[in-house]
Amino acid sequence: MSFEARSARTSTTENDVESVAVVVVTYNRADLLARLLDGLAAQTRAPDAVVVVDNLSTDHTADVLAARTDLPLQVITTESNLGGAGGFHLGMRAAYDGGWDRVWLVDDDVVPAPGCLAALMAVDEDCLTSVREDLSGALVEKAAVDFDLRNPLAIKPKRSAVDTVWADRASMPAMVEVQNVAFEGFMARRSVVTEIGFPDPTFFIFYDDAEYAVRARRAGRRIWAVRDAVLVRQLDFNQQHDLSGWKGFYMYRNLFVVHLRHGENALVRLKPWLITLAVVALSPLRGGRAEARNVIRAMASARGMRRLADEARPPR
Incomplete structure (x- = not known):
């Protein structure tokens, strides 16, 4: 059956079971992608x-995908690298x-345990x-339990995360409310997308998932x-990036955009300017001219991104 034919069916079966589409983004990690597809x-x-x-x-990703006749694949090959966002x-x-009831976003460097999707689909939440x-087997869930866009003195909005509150999975409650997410296992119902729209592609990488979570929470x-929805990360968790390199630009800029769009008071919305001044002032001691240039460029770019990109707005 073609993807279009499957998509045309009603969103629920006679047993009133919701449908779900998995969305995977990949770039030159064919071997990791193969494990995820397994x-x-x-x-x-x-x-x-x-x-x-x-x-x-440019690696053998196309061969990996062509071999997967065991999955209902729809492959979209972009004309350029659009980044994760x-x-x-x-x-x-x-x-x-496609008309699916839920969408599950997973990166190419994770592998779900066999019962992961079932555990998510069993929960009646948006x-x-x-x-x-x-x-x-160590817990490495970085989703924020407290993502603070109220306190102007909090340099980083993530104040605590699942893996800083609980030592291991066994000590967690069955359900934990979080305030931001990573697109490594986030699931949303169709109604959420209808109301708040899509991830903002202009972010390229970093904070697109956090910004989407803020929008979802603002919508109630x-x-x-x-x-019990277990997702196994295949690579070491490294959130330390060179702030003077190209990734540093996106980390600064997109963090600034989150504050400018969603800061809950004027002082929080002022934080990107203060961070920029502090980084430039301290550049002789840390980061050097490259980081100073990055943060200045990031601030200039973030000013033009105060509003959600048109293509990320709710479907009409």
Whole structure:
């Protein structure tokens, strides 16, 4: 059956079971992607569609995808590398246009345990996220339990995360409310996308997921981390990036955009300017001229992104 034919069916079966499309974004990580697809094929609750956005990979990603006749794949190959943000934007649009009831966003460097999707689908909530662990089984879920856009003295809005509050999965409650997410296991119902729109592709990388979570919460949705939805991260969790390099530009800029769009008071919305001044002033001691240039460029770019990009707005 074609993807279009599957998409045309009603959103529920006679048993009133919701449908779900998985959205995967990948770029030059064919071997990791293969492990993820193995994990999706092994789910006790099979996905109704798997939308893979290939950001113009130059490795053997195309061969990996061509071999997967065991999954209901829809492959979208971009004309350029759109980054994670652009890829998830494109993939969520495809899933929404396909008519699926829920969309599950997963990166190419995770593998779901066999019962992961079933655990999520069993929860009657609009926004959910799976809970990540590393290859040793240690809890590495970074979703924020407290994401503070009220306190102007909080340099970083993430004040605490799942893995800083709970030592391991066993000590967690079955459901934990979180305030931001990573697009490594986030699930949303179709009604959420209808109301708040799509991930903002202009972010390219970093904070597109956090910004989307803020929009969802502002629309009255609560976001729940489901303890028994196990997602295994294949790579070490490294959130330390060179702030003087190209990734540093996006980290600064997109953090600033989140504050400018969603800061809950004028002082919080002023924080990006203060951070810029502080980084420039301290550049002789840390970061040097390259980081100073990055943060100045980031602030200038963020000013033009105060409003949500048109293509990320709710579908009309």
